[in-house]
Amino acid sequence: MPYLLNTEADIAEMLARIGAASIDDLFAPIPSELRLQRPLAIPPGMDEITLTEHMSTLARKNQSASDAVCFLGGGAYDHFVPSVVDVIASRSENYTAYTPYQAEASQGTLQCVFEYQTLMCQLAGMDVANASLYEGGSAVAEAVLMALSFTGRTGEVLIAESVHPEYRLTLETYLANLNCKVRTLPTPDGVLNPDDVAKAVNDQTVAVVAQSPNFFGHLEEMEAIGVQAKKAGALFIASFDPVSMGILKRPGDYGADIAVAEGQGLGVPLGFGGPYLGILACKKEFLRKIPGRLVGQTTDRNGVRSWVLTLQAHEQHIARNRATSNICTNQSLLALRATVHLTALGPQGLKETAELCLQKSHYAASELCKIPGVSMMSATPFFKEFTIRVGGDAKEVLKRLRAEGYHAGLATGQWYPNRKDCITIAVTEKRTREEIDGLAAKLASVLKA
Amino acid sequence: MPYLLNTEADIAEMLARIGAASIDDLFAPIPSELRLQRPLAIPPGMDEITLTEHMSTLARKNQSASDAVCFLGGGAYDHFVPSVVDVIASRSENYTAYTPYQAEASQGTLQCVFEYQTLMCQLAGMDVANASLYEGGSAVAEAVLMALSFTGRTGEVLIAESVHPEYRLTLETYLANLNCKVRTLPTPDGVLNPDDVAKAVNDQTVAVVAQSPNFFGHLEEMEAIGVQAKKAGALFIASFDPVSMGILKRPGDYGADIAVAEGQGLGVPLGFGGPYLGILACKKEFLRKIPGRLVGQTTDRNGVRSWVLTLQAHEQHIARNRATSNICTNQSLLALRATVHLTALGPQGLKETAELCLQKSHYAASELCKIPGVSMMSATPFFKEFTIRVGGDAKEVLKRLRAEGYHAGLATGQWYPNRKDCITIAVTEKRTREEIDGLAAKLASVLKA
Amino acid sequence: MNNPQSTELIFELSHKGRRCHRLPASDVPMQTVVLPGYQTASAPPPLPEVGEIDLIRHFTNLSTRNMCIDTHFYPLGSCTMKYNPKRHERLAGLPGFANLHPLQDDDTIQGMLELLFGMQEYLIEISGLPAVSLQPAAGAQGELAALFVAAAYFRDKGQTHRRKVLVPDSAHGTNPASAALAGFEAVTIKSGSDGLVDLNDLKTKLGDDTGVFMITNPNTLGLFEKNIKTIAEMVHGAGGLIYLDGANMNAILGITRPGDFGADMQHYNVHKTFTGPHGGGGPGSGPITVRDFLAPYLPAPIVRRDGDRYFLDNDMPKSIGRVRSFFGTIGILFRGYCYVRTLGRDGLRAASEHAVLNANYLRARVAEGYDVPHPGPCMHEFVASARSLMKGKKVRAMDVCKRLLDFGYHAPTVYFPLVVPEALMMEPTETESRETLDAFADTLLAIRNEDPEMLKSAPHTHIVSRPDEVKAAKEPILRWQE
Amino acid sequence: MNNPQSTELIFELSHKGRRCHRLPASDVPMQTVVLPGYQTASAPPPLPEVGEIDLIRHFTNLSTRNMCIDTHFYPLGSCTMKYNPKRHERLAGLPGFANLHPLQDDDTIQGMLELLFGMQEYLIEISGLPAVSLQPAAGAQGELAALFVAAAYFRDKGQTHRRKVLVPDSAHGTNPASAALAGFEAVTIKSGSDGLVDLNDLKTKLGDDTGVFMITNPNTLGLFEKNIKTIAEMVHGAGGLIYLDGANMNAILGITRPGDFGADMQHYNVHKTFTGPHGGGGPGSGPITVRDFLAPYLPAPIVRRDGDRYFLDNDMPKSIGRVRSFFGTIGILFRGYCYVRTLGRDGLRAASEHAVLNANYLRARVAEGYDVPHPGPCMHEFVASARSLMKGKKVRAMDVCKRLLDFGYHAPTVYFPLVVPEALMMEPTETESRETLDAFADTLLAIRNEDPEMLKSAPHTHIVSRPDEVKAAKEPILRWQE
């Protein structure tokens, strides 16, 4: 049997030592009427050669971002992952270790997480960051839970309609059984109007949540939104794009209390949606409300600088039902990827990446908008993603473009039923002018047909 | 500049410490009239994103064994490489180290080579093996040089025409300037006739070289050939296929003095021909004639078992012009791959691999020979490779099969002009019945057309 | 091997002007993009500046400061530190999987959906519960999602008064934490001296307000709750649901099924049972399976088959919604799929058999010198106690753990579950050999007789020893600062 | 971190019946293949039997017993231990390259041939010699191939009396060994006290029998042979050829070219200059470039271009033949190509400039406490001497080396070249930072003042210390045996 080491001879000796007659005897505590009396209805096993062939066959049934030019975004982007990221993440010592409970046997992981926490603070302009959350959606929910706990309020959580629809849905699911309502603030212009926030807040408002760049790719007036939130004593929670930090103002700098993000753009492959990385960073006043794990610096008994899991008193295994969250396994390996990725990029690399995204997406937008019938959905500024109107059923247009070898964008109407003619298009630093021109040419001919 | 660390500021300080005004000053020893006065005519550099795109474009211009079904052999085979082999070989500690000159800093490499040497002895049935040679062809040449030195004879080296043509050519190149002639013994029946050896040897014959399975895939009468060699006091050098050792008799067991092999089948990717692995093992009386590096067991100053490079007195850096060979860099990483590969297979895995090769190749041979006009070139036994006659120009037939998605075999006539109607076909454990049947069907229709 | 190179904090290695990753020049006509000034930063974040060799040396050297399965025996109880097959890592890199965008059209991801559909089916079959969601990101999120499902079900049935979630005192901390997070009130159920749920205590706490009983079976002491059928009847009788914390599924694959022993819902820890791997603390994957009547409430989407075609079904009006964006932790589900296909029906059962065999063998060896409070046979793990060492030599379980590190063994889980004093929880898994178990047991036994000071000051061979946790928590330093 | 697990010899871990790699059942109708009994073995070879976790732990733990570039500064002179870019490893894995069979038809390998053609062109340009063969498997085989070429050329010209190959006493051992192997007689040329070829000695040894002068430039002392033009004129005047051992090309990329300073032939060590990597002792790649009149003798095949199409040219009637099967060490040539394309014309030159800068800086630092016998500036490396330590404290160069290991530095090349007593040959390469050089130099200087016993018994922090080489050679144990 694959991966088993003990042979029949070993088993016999081991059973003798245990004092059991058979392996079956060891299962005596399981009442026999509860035992499965048949083999599992699962296919027989496969050797590595057969498995490799099987998985390759499945892989060939997919048309990946390597097979078609990828302009898809919506929270997951085809950014380049430098080879150094894979190299470090695939070290046995990193991916086959457990959570660093034994500090002496885990200084590598612990130091990396400490560096990760620091990088996230630097990236978001915040004081403190946790060791990671699952992904961008539950990160929004966890931030709101922090706000609930911190403010002690029981009023509404206000969230812009332009926040990623799946993040909003996640938030609603998380809050469905708690004493707090989620209210979605419409964004008919494609961005949230700060005046609408001013109108919606009151002295029981828990938090205001906005995302910039938002789901359509456009930039929100974060500073102004934050001002309105704070006027009401609500927390301002910002969902941001880590890659955009190369040129955009940081959440900490525009007044966010808690910054959350999907970290996929930081060295994580697309991988059909996961594992990704939930980033959470905040101002220091919220430290004791932070969900999940934290690594802290200390010294060992010889005075050597070292790292440990810390502030565990608020974690589930100590605080149990009073814990700040239930998170145990988090996204350590992804946090490591982000750490290596940001280290590889450095400030200049992050800036240049962001500038390329900016330049290329704006070139794409202007080329596409030259096509008759195509226009921008919103005139507001954008970073690497934007939404166009194509004047007809976007889904149909996208289907035709797929046949031409383009994952051309998202049918915005899937999530926004009144935007069925819209396509949201992401352009990363990997996209070339040739690919953009190709897309424009194909879209023009599809729309003409 | 890529990979450079010192900034302009560093450079200035370093130059100051050196006492030079500029980097250019450091090149003062190079007479200025010898300096290149223009930039190299080499394209400007590329970042990783651009390089990745460039290399992917080149890769797409190839039709690899992943794109077409591969029945090619001729000394390089599409055997399966278990994932554990890649994992170990890609550890930084293995591939970014140098030759283990500092034993204390290289016990990992040294122990692996020691294990490799042992495995090669086990595989070939020999007493001693070296730390590796470049590949199968120069391994034959090195074995003959050993024989020259050991026998002190100056007569002929006899080599079967059925030995890999490129190995024979390599041998001839190596001996061209030495006092020794290479004579090729014809193999009109596809295998060497031991009687022909009996007739060709004399008391100055240095060595007899044969290969089994031979270039056509067929098995030689190695034991009988060896007997004839020995009768004349010549050494018997056997070139073998490591994978075949799962079922075939070992060189040491059929009387070879020196066994050499191409080790590619032991965990080395096809990689268009290199790096591969030259295996050399022999009986202990030839120990002092072994070319290249050897690792030996010893104890350290605390009595701990440890490993070192040994018998270096015969190596080039000590013996210089009296060295047994000029080899310095060898194929350490490939020896490691072979070590891991054979460990992964174990005796049972090697046996089953060999049996699958045997079964599948014989199935292929019998299916192909059902096609009108197709017949075996030789009725002698074979292992995983065999040669058929197709009644017409093999090159043309192969070209048509390529268009159908098959690397169907080698045009034997490239190396044996009187066999222009022959195709040499290799069938490894990876080939499925479906692929074999597909080949048979396509060959049938190509021959009918 | 002494190795001080490049292990300062990466920020301390920073050197102005150094670079690693470089970007191409823009190939599109320069647009003088005018982003409003208030949107832009004056400078990029103050990330470290290092070269590629600095980066590689730093992180490579750091990695060597970890113990891991590939280098050490790692008998961490409740974590199922089994071997992580290398073939999974290779196959996960196939571009046809690794480069799939999560929002691609179903037509372009048929291979992926086929795989996920298969995984759904296998998880259903193994648990004996007929509906599944692969969405939860880890075990804890599986618990949460299932409790959301239960809450939605109760709401639908007009039973919003079922506000209590019962949790044994031996349960993992995520159970009560999830209960609270899902808006329930967590109530603790005592364990009897036999380590099993105390039926009397359960009885007194069951009632009209009972929502869910979260049970771990085999439980965290490594014992099978042999009264599970009775428990289920009691809970169901009170109108509650049974939730099975499936962290310990490694003991019972193909042997007994939660759906068959009374569970209404369960989560899997794919990163444990189906050899994730663990990644130094994640990612995980915590799919849930549930009974038919709970299926409508599962998070969406779910993969369904229509003839030869697979599709993502979002059309689930009663669904609780989502607990995360996108489909789930594909990377871990993918490896779990590879694992299930490699082992197959017989291999899965054999894995559990060997896991239980190894645990019982190690238990027998450890019992030569340590208290093992509960009678055997155990399942895939067991809990020993260092209390005798505590009494005599004032050596604590943690001291034993630290000393084990010196001998090249990762420590067992310590001080958990809470019901055993000086607990040492050991789960050897099925992928270890008898030789390894013996060598480990011999070490554990030998340690007992060492000078207590040797243990109290251990480890002696690691880069650090006993970092001060109190100090870390008192004056928390959670980031580097200049 | 103490780590005794699974590092016994793999044979000692063997356990009957254990398996790692498993094979599928045969899917073809069973053929009762009758191989003659005398061809078959009664049993497979007695290979070790271990499980996958045994294998992984064994080899992973063994690997941690190596120093390497990715974890340590490795200033091994003459070896050019520069950083090995990770992108090369990733790209080399592209199936479109990794899965190419060496005997595929040219039509199916156009991308590969385009790459190799490019590499040919770049090597020609860098050396200033117009013809190239990528075939040789390493530097030493490049030497051999070039000497075969020379022999064939002389034979063709009827000059078979040119039987002597002149080699400076500072030359690498492969030079005289290659000469002997190619049927020449090696003659040693003395170095002057300035470390350069002694022109007088050369003059006396030149003559009608001179075949080839093998010169390393920069030489193994890290010095540029500034009289190279004169030397070339002398040798050419005597009818001989100049062979340039290109192991030290890292100093002169784009700065001076062997073809321009008089060489007729040279080899490259792609695994050094173009960052191979080294693989713990190989593979290498040793292409040679030669002057036009030697081109016909090069090993075949060579990649040529015909319009847009590339092909392998085997039609070389005067070729020496082959020095190996198949095309060459593609894996290393591939990485070399990636490297040349990444650096580009400016990057290559900058690499040499920084290599020379770093060497001179380190030289200045080391000279603070060690003899550096030859005047600077040096090129990419330099040779220091521990002879003052030897005289005073009886500390040898090897002791210094061993002690360096304790501080996490790989040792320099020691006792080579032979012309410097107690030689410590240091090549920092361009990919190291000034900080690293300073830290290394500080350590080297500090070591000098340590208690001599500390050095003589070093290393103290490694798994072994001073394995007995004499014993190893006296009673050689070259394989494990039961």
Ligand SMILES: Cc1ncc(COP(=O)(O)O)c(C=O)c1O
């Ligand atoms: C018994 C038990 N339940 C639940 C969990 C939580 O699972 P996860 O860490 O995947 O969130 C764990 C993990 O440690 C566990 O051991």
Ligand SMILES: Cc1ncc(COP(=O)(O)O)c(C=O)c1O
């Ligand atoms: C100066 C010099 N020449 C030749 C060689 C031989 O090269 P290779 O090891 O690639 O055969 C070396 C390698 O160490 C060298 O340093």
